[in-house]
Amino acid sequence: MPTADEIKQRIESTIPEASAQVDGADGVHFQAVVTSPAFAGKTRVAQHRMVMDVFAGELGGSIHAMALTTKTPS
Amino acid sequence: MSDNQLRDAIAEAIKENEIILFMKGTPEQPACGFSARTVGVMQALDVSFASVDILPDPRIRQELSALSQWPTIPQLFVEGELVGGCDIVMEMYESGELAQLVGGDKDADAAPAGEPPVADSGLLQPENRLG
Numbered sequence: 544m545p546t547a548d549e550i551k552q553r554i555e556s557t558i559p560e561a562s563a564q565v566d567g568a569d570g571v572h573f574q575a576v577v578t579s580p581a582f583a584g585k586t587r588v589a590q591h592r593m594v595m596d597v598f599a600g601e602l603g604g605s606i607h608a609m610a611l612t613t614k615t616p617s
Numbered sequence: 618m619s620d621n622q623l624r625d626a627i628a629e630a631i632k633e634n635e636i637i638l639f640m641k642g643t644p645e646q647p648a649c650g651f652s653a654r655t656v657g658v659m660q661a662l663d664v665s666f667a668s669v670d671i672l673p674d675p676r677i678r679q680e681l682s683a684l685s686q687w688p689t690i691p692q693l694f695v696e697g698e699l700v701g702g703c704d705i706v707m708e709m710y711e712s713g714e715l716a717q718l719v720g721g722d723k724d725a726d727a728a729p730a731g732e733p734p735v736a737d738s739g740l741l742q743p744e745n746r747l748g
Contacts, residue, residue, distance in 0.1 A: 586698075587705040588687065595688075603688065610704060 544570040544605060550598075551575075557597045571607040578614045587613065624680040627669075631684075631694050634667035636719055639681055640691040641672050648672060651703035655691045658710045664719045695719055 547565040550573055554563040559581045567573035575594065582590040590613035598606055618626075631637055636659075642648030644656045648670075659666050671677040671690055682688055685699050693700045695718055700706065709715040 587701050587709065588699050591701070591705065592686070612704070612708065 545601075546570065547573060550606075550609075553597055554594060558593060571605070572610075573606065573608070574610045576612045576614065578616055580616055582613050582615045620676055620680060623674075623676055624684055627677070627681050627684055630667070630669060632697055634694075635696055636664060636666040637694045638666055638668045638691055639671055639677075639694075640668055641670070643670055644668050649690070651689075652691045655693060655703050655706050658706055658715065659693075659719075662710070662716055662719060 547567040550567065551563045551565040554565070554575065554577055555561050558577065558579050561577055561579035561581070563578075564576045565573055566575075577594055581593070585593075591611050594611055594613065595602060595609070598609070602609060638644075638655060638659065640647060640649075640652035640655065642652055644660075647653035647656055656668075669677070671681065678690060681690075681692065685692055685694075687699055687702065689702050691702055691706075693702075693706055700709070700715075700718065706715060709718070
């Protein structure tokens with residue numbers, strides 16, 4: 544079962560220059576706010592896909608749900 | 618109807634309706650909080666939209682997600698493009714982006730609000746109601 548900290552590390556090591564704030568006390572439902580310049584010019588759907596791709600195969604499995612907010616650095 | 622025909626019917630509905638929402642239940646009677654919130658936003662913007670209830674046949678959801686590469690319901694499409702699910706729609710509503718996207722060019726061809734078209738060409742009404 545991944546911890547919120549592991550989720551954060553994986554997002555930050557996969558998406559260029561990303562910083563992530565992840566909460567998920569129960570270990571299966573997570574909320575993540577991810578900021579990365581790599582999101583610039585992409586639709587929200589494309590931004591969310593970039594993050595979801597980090598956990599391909601795990602979402603719906605060991606990670607039940609992840610509520611996502613994506614941002615570009617202002 | 619084969620699964621392929623169903624997928625074609627879904628693709629056709631997305632192409633033919635400027636704004637289409639795939640949801641659980643109907644705009645009048647949403648069957649899930651996320652679908653209800655998304656409908657609420659569209660109604661707050663006072664735009665007409667087509668809708669498809671995915672609940673009557675589990676294959677609708679299966680084929681839709683295969684087509685859109687998006688796992689959850691609801692799914693809002695504008696001009697053939699997936700805009701997002703409930704979270705994205707809410708966020709874009711609050712920032713004003715959604716109003717810009719769906720109401721940006723009000724022209725004479727726009728369908729009058731209040732009479733939402735329903736995307737049931739017959740093909741999306743499943744023969745077997747497994748639900």
